Amino acid sequence: MNLVFALAAAVLFGTGAVLLLDRDLVRVVFGVVLVSQAAVLTLVASGLSRGAAPIYPLSGDSIADPLSQAMALTAIVIGLAVTALLLALVLRVVQAYRSRELGELAGQEAERDARLERLHEREHAEEEAAAR
Amino acid sequence: MTALSLSLVVPWAAGLLLTLLDGRRRVIGWVAVAALAVNLGALVALAAAVLPDDTVVVTTGDWPVGIGITLRADALGVLFALLSSLSLLAATVVEVLDGVRERTFPGLVVLLAAGLTGVFLTGDLFNFYVFFELAMTAGYVLATYGGGRRELGAALVFTTVNLLGTFIFLLSVSGVYHVTGTLEMSGIAARMDDVDPNAAVLIAVGFFVAFSVKLGLFPFHFWLPTVYTGARPAVAAILSGGLANIGAYGLLRFGGELLPDELDLAAGALIVIGGASIVYGGILAISRRSASEMLAYSAIGQVGYVLVAIGVGGPVGFAAAILYTVVNALNKTLLFLTAQMRGAIVGAAFAIGALSVAGVPPAAGFVGKLELFRATADDPELIALLVLGSALSFVYAFQTYQYDFWRGERTGKRSTLPQQGVVAALALLVLAAGVWPEPLLALSHAAADLLAGGGR
Numbered sequence: 001m002n003l004v005f006a007l008a009a010a011v012l013f014g015t016g017a018v019l020l021l022d023r024d025l026v027r028v029v030f031g032v033v034l035v036s037q038a039a040v041l042t043l044v045a046s047g048l049s050r051g052a053a054p055i056y057p058l059s060g061d062s063i064a065d066p067l068s069q070a071m072a073l074t075a076i077v078i079g080l081a082v083t084a085l086l087l088a089l090v091l092r093v094v095q096a097y098r099s100r101e102l103g104e105l106a107g108q109e110a111e112r113d114a115r116l117e118r119l120h121e122r123e124h125a126e127e128e129a130a131a132r
Numbered sequence: 133m134t135a136l137s138l139s140l141v142v143p144w145a146a147g148l149l150l151t152l153l154d155g156r157r158r159v160i161g162w163v164a165v166a167a168l169a170v171n172l173g174a175l176v177a178l179a180a181a182v183l184p185d186d187t188v189v190v191t192t193g194d195w196p197v198g199i200g201i202t203l204r205a206d207a208l209g210v211l212f213a214l215l216s217s218l219s220l221l222a223a224t225v226v227e228v229l230d231g232v233r234e235r236t237f238p239g240l241v242v243l244l245a246a247g248l249t250g251v252f253l254t255g256d257l258f259n260f261y262v263f264f265e266l267a268m269t270a271g272y273v274l275a276t277y278g279g280g281r282r283e284l285g286a287a288l289v290f291t292t293v294n295l296l297g298t299f300i301f302l303l304s305v306s307g308v309y310h311v312t313g314t315l316e317m318s319g320i321a322a323r324m325d326d327v328d329p330n331a332a333v334l335i336a337v338g339f340f341v342a343f344s345v346k347l348g349l350f351p352f353h354f355w356l357p358t359v360y361t362g363a364r365p366a367v368a369a370i371l372s373g374g375l376a377n378i379g380a381y382g383l384l385r386f387g388g389e390l391l392p393d394e395l396d397l398a399a400g401a402l403i404v405i406g407g408a409s410i411v412y413g414g415i416l417a418i419s420r421r422s423a424s425e426m427l428a429y430s431a432i433g434q435v436g437y438v439l440v441a442i443g444v445g446g447p448v449g450f451a452a453a454i455l456y457t458v459v460n461a462l463n464k465t466l467l468f469l470t471a472q473m474r475g476a477i478v479g480a481a482f483a484i485g486a487l488s489v490a491g492v493p494p495a496a497g498f499v500g501k502l503e504l505f506r507a508t509a510d511d512p513e514l515i516a517l518l519v520l521g522s523a524l525s526f527v528y529a530f531q532t533y534q535y536d537f538w539r540g541e542r543t544g545k546r547s548t549l550p551q552q553g554v555v556a557a558l559a560l561l562v563l564a565a566g567v568w569p570e571p572l573l574a575l576s577h578a579a580a581d582l583l584a585g586g587g588r
Contacts, residue, residue, distance in 0.1 A: 043306040071309070078262070085272060092284050097281060
């Protein structure tokens with residue numbers, strides 16, 4: 001059972017990591033979601049005992065570890081909130097840059113930096129000339 | 133005990149309320165400042181109860197010990213909570229005086245204060261994650277503050293990278309629970325000895341990556357310059373003076389207290405990464421012309437010192453790491469706040485901050501550097517590294533001072549007197565900590581003695 005959990009979490013994490021490196025912002029969000037699911041799955045798997053639902057155990061059988069399930073629930077809720085926030089952020093970025101490609105975003109920033117650099121260089125040259 | 137509850141409940145409740153109100157109104161801004169002041173006051177009261185070497189423990193909801201979530205205030209936690217709260221308060225006052233631009237700003241800062249206080253005062257690992265995420269989420273939204281294109285792009289990078297960091301942290305948390313069967317920090321520390329070393333190393337690597345991303349150490353630094361230069365000065369001050377403390381605290385708490393053997397194992401690697409951060413940050417900071425860009429790269433370099441001190445370890449090393457984190461957070465808050473201000477007092481405050489970054493007496497940075505030298509006294513290579521780093525920081529700090537204040541390249545309207553007063557107060561604090569360093573030294577030694585590795 002542990003092996004199944006480990007494989008599932010590894011596949012989720014790996015897929016998420018690949019998507020995170022994508023240039024499309026929406027895919028990046030999906031990557032974050034998958035990585036968060038890998039973490040939740042690991043939390044469920046980290047339970048110390050397996051068995052019946054821990055809500056009201058009637059028989060003497062072993063019960064599932066409630067603590068790891070509580071942690072998984074909390075992590076799911078936090079993951080949901082964070083995903084919503086991230087999607088909103090991506091929406092604002094797409095509206096501001098009129099593109100959802102990371103490459104274009106970086107290109108526009110690089111252009112701006114190059115403009116600043118040229119401005120500084122010109123200022124510097126003028127100062128040098130004035131000093132002479 | 134009441135102080136501990138107050139310091140958490142007041143900013144949490146106030147933050148929730150404030151996010152519903154329009155923060156651009158001046159009154160709301162001042163309410164947020166008041167909530168932060170209450171938080172700071174409660175922490176001071178708590179510090180008075182805890183220091184020098186006492187611990188206040190509260191189990192939430194009156195549950196029996198071992199079932200309820202424990203909140204625990206000791207010297208290390210209280211010191212970091214005080215520091216972050218102070219930095220948030222100063223930055224918020226400056227921003228409110230300048231005029232808040234977005235309705236959510238005051239509420240988010242107060243929620244961030246609640247999250248930070250919780251992170252530093254919790255004794256429960258999963259609770260740490262929840263407060264951590266609360267603080268980080270407030271930080272993600274704050275990074276968009278100002279709403280320009282650059283801020284948005286920077287915030288997106290910040291959010292994505294740090295989310296990855298927090299989920300790696302969560303993976304390590306589940307690992308710890310599985311191998312030790314408890315989430316209580318004191319219990320984990322006791323049971324970690326019997327754990328399979330391979331599993332423990334994996335867990336430790338997860339924590340290390342998560343906190344290094346937060347600190348912006350050399351191979352994990354790539355998000356930092358974009359964010360710190362893209363954000364408004366007050367937000368940059370909040371992120372670097374408040375939020376980044378989580379990284380240093382996490383490395384100390386998790387490395388020093390929970391996983392001391394793994395920290396020992398990684399000592400060499402920590403020193404190498406710290407050294408790389410010092411040199412990389414210092415050199416790139418010199419190549420920058422604007423104050424905020426210089427500060428962003430300087431932030432990478434300065435946390436390198438903290439990492440080197442943690443790598444050296446032992447009571448002296450940990451004390452130096454704690455002290456340097458305190459000094460660095462004060463410096464960064466002060467300098468980022470002055471980054472877009474103008475005026476005579478601002479110039480003087482910047483000069484004091486620059487002296488402190490470079491480690492020149494009488495500023496507080498000198499005491500920090502002195503402790504670092506004391507920690508590394510046996511090791512000539514490390515001393516050479518620290519001297520090189522200090523020389524680099526001297527050059528970049530005063531190069532910017534020269535551009536901005538001597539040649540008057542900084543443009544914009546003059547800052548008002550109350551705003552200048554806030555940075556002057558911070559500058560005086562940095563000076564006072566340098567002139568009369570005994571309380572801060574005693575505090576950081578008391579905090580370092582708490583850590584398991586501190587007993588060696």
